[in-house]
Amino acid sequence: MKIATYNVNGVNGRLPVLLRWLAESQPDVAVLQELKAPQDKFPEAAVRDLGYDAIWHGQKSWNGVAMLSRVGEIHETRRGLPGDPDDTQSRYIEAAVNGILIGGLYMPNGNPRPGPKFEYKMTWFEKLIEHAAGLLESKLPVMLAGDFNVMPTERDVHKPERWLEDALFAPEVREAFFRLTGQGWTDALRTIHPDETIYTFFDYFRNAYARNAGLRIDHLLLSPALADRLVDAQVDRDVRGWEKTSDHAPVWIELADKPKLRSRA
DNA sequence: ATGCCTAATGCAATTAGA
Numbered sequence: 318m319k320i321a322t323y324n325v326n327g328v329n330g331r332l333p334v335l336l337r338w339l340a341e342s343q344p345d346v347a348v349l350q351e352l353k354a355p356q357d358k359f360p361e362a363a364v365r366d367l368g369y370d371a372i373w374h375g376q377k378s379w380n381g382v383a384m385l386s387r388v389g390e391i392h393e394t395r396r397g398l399p400g401d402p403d404d405t406q407s408r409y410i411e412a413a414v415n416g417i418l419i420g421g422l423y424m425p426n427g428n429p430r431p432g433p434k435f436e437y438k439m440t441w442f443e444k445l446i447e448h449a450a451g452l453l454e455s456k457l458p459v460m461l462a463g464d465f466n467v468m469p470t471e472r473d474v475h476k477p478e479r480w481l482e483d484a485l486f487a488p489e490v491r492e493a494f495f496r497l498t499g500q501g502w503t504d505a506l507r508t509i510h511p512d513e514t515i516y517t518f519f520d521y522f523r524n525a526y527a528r529n530a531g532l533r534i535d536h537l538l539l540s541p542a543l544a545d546r547l548v549d550a551q552v553d554r555d556v557r558g559w560e561k562t563s564d565h566a567p568v569w570i571e572l573a574d575k576p577k578l579r580s581r582a
Numbered sequence: 583a584t585g586c587c588t589a590a591t592g593c594a595a596t597t598a599g600a
Contacts, residue, residue: 326588326589326599327588327589327590329589329590330588330589330590331589351589351599353589353590354590377590377591378589378590378591378597378598379590379597379598379599426598426599426600427600428598428599428600466600480600483600484600485600518600520586520587520599520600521586521587521588521599522585522586522587523585523586523587524586532600534600561588564587564588564599564600
């Protein structure tokens with residue numbers, strides 16, 4: 318089972334890229350971020366033509382998240398994180414698909430730091446951490462996938478010294494990320510590529526993609542039961558080089574149907 | 583320190599992204 322996350326940076330503006338990627342990469346499930354489209358402007362027919370069911374939480378101009386599946390019905394469990402009913406930003410959607418509970422998320426960027434946007438990011442992060450703890454306690458096979466807007470380590474950012482004060486790399490943001498993963502989540506891409514320089518985002522500025530001057534900010538975090546099924550994780554890096562493409566590249570994992578045999582210490 | 587690019591809105595220039 319192949320599950321992907323992709324920040325599309327405008328689902329309608331990038332629709333040809335999204336459809337080409339779906340056709341070529343053939344994920345079974347995909348979570349999307351930054352739809353930048355109101356609820357009634359999601360291209361449902363276009364993705365359905367490729368065999369995908371979809372749920373989405375739109376918003377005019379900004380944010381917006383979706384989940385696509387070609388492996389069975391999407392049983393939505395929630396949209397929006399618990400704890401802030403007044404939050405109007407569409408950043409979280411969660412559903413059970415093919416026996417896996419999947420939370421698709423778009424973490425606030427948080428810049429400039431300090432400031433109200435950064436405070437909003439940290440508040441949102443704390444709500445995510447609290448909700449994630451409950452997901453793990455459920456003992457269900459569960460994953461959190463999306464644009465976390467966090468580079469966890471220096472290995473995940475080109476020229477880390479330039480990002481120390483940035484809302485994507487500041488100490489308290491990375492601390493929050495490791496507090497989250499410390500609950501028992503496995504960072505799938507880093508597990509498969511422990512020492513590799515591997516990025517999921519490349520700025521439109523300064524020819525960043527060609528220079529491989531990127532960031533690793535799109536993550537798939539796996540509960541223990543799913544981590545035992547992880548067989549591969551990759552970035553569809555070439556997609557970032559297509560015409561009229563997003564500034565993010567898709568990231569995907571392959572899960573075995575049954576747990577892999579593990580060597581024991 | 584800022585612009586470099588790009589989308590949405592809406593038709594100019596602003597907001598936001600990371």
